[in-house]
Amino acid sequence: DIQMTQSPSSLSASVGDRVTITCQASQDISNYLNWYQQKPGKAPKLLIYDASNLETGVPSRFSGSGSGTDFTFTISSLQPEDIATYYCQQYDNLPQFGGGTKVEIK
Amino acid sequence: EVQLVESGGGLVQPGGSLRLSCAASGFTFSSYSMNWVRQAPGKGLEWVSYISSSSSTIYYADSVKGRFTISRDNAKNSLYLQMNSLRDEDTAVYYCAREQGGVSTPFDYWGQGTLVTVSS
Numbered sequence: 001d002i003q004m005t006q007s008p009s010s011l012s013a014s015v016g017d018r019v020t021i022t023c024q025a026s027q028d029i030s031n032y033l034n035w036y037q038q039k040p041g042k043a044p045k046l047l048i049y050d051a052s053n054l055e056t057g058v059p060s061r062f063s064g065s066g067s068g069t070d071f072t073f074t075i076s077s078l079q080p081e082d083i084a085t086y087y088c089q090q091y092d093n094l095p096q097f098g099g100g101t102k103v104e105i106k
Numbered sequence: 107e108v109q110l111v112e113s114g115g116g117l118v119q120p121g122g123s124l125r126l127s128c129a130a131s132g133f134t135f136s137s138y139s140m141n142w143v144r145q146a147p148g149k150g151l152e153w154v155s156y157i158s159s160s161s162s163t164i165y166y167a168d169s170v171k172g173r174f175t176i177s178r179d180n181a182k183n184s185l186y187l188q189m190n191s192l193r194d195e196d197t198a199v200y201y202c203a204r205e206q207g208g209v210s211t212p213f214d215y216w217g218q219g220t221l222v223t224v225s226s
Contacts, residue, residue, distance in 0.1 A: 034212040043216035050209045095153040
């Protein structure tokens with residue numbers, strides 16, 4: 001099974017800061033990597049698919065990059081409404097989610 | 107507008123059974139593969155099961171294999187999850203999610219979730 005290692009598990013940043021989350025796959029998954037945002041008590045929301053494609057309607061401050069085993073998710077300028085937990089997900093074979101990163105405002 | 111609405115959750119004793127439903131609307135249900143994903147209280151997301159658009163291909167996570175059965179009724183625009191031999195560790199919010207298709211087949215629409223509590 002492919003393992004997804006997401007880091008950090010939590011972070012605290014100021015409004016306007018650049019925030020970066022990484023996800024590492026245990027084997028090459030090409031660009032079969034997606035990113036989701038989940039706010040408390042809500043269902044996850046797709047933000048980035050195919051490692052770097054922005055889902056329709058998602059603000060451009062969110063971006064993704066990487067291929068193979070190493071992937072990065074970035075919020076270019078953190079906003080108060082971005083407080084949430086973010087998950088990476090691979091779909092090379094069966095879906096597998098990373099452990100999540102809880103983003104808080106400093 | 108795409109909508110997925112889960113139902114059927116509740117409190118059940120260990121060893122019991124429960125059937126979850128997911129009613130789909132706003133899209134051609136029969137054209138999309140579907141999944142169940144769960145989230146234990148305070149924990150991360152765990153994929154549970156997949157079913158292709160025609161029900162020809164089905165997959166399960168090892169944690170539920172042999173106990174859970176996924177199915178769908180395209181005529182009724184509905185997805186189901188039959189859960190048997192439930193354990194304490196199956197306690198979670200269960201989401202149905204649509205696969206977008208394409209390269210990485212992301213889950214582009216999710217229901218609001220239904221809570222399953224397994225406890226004596």
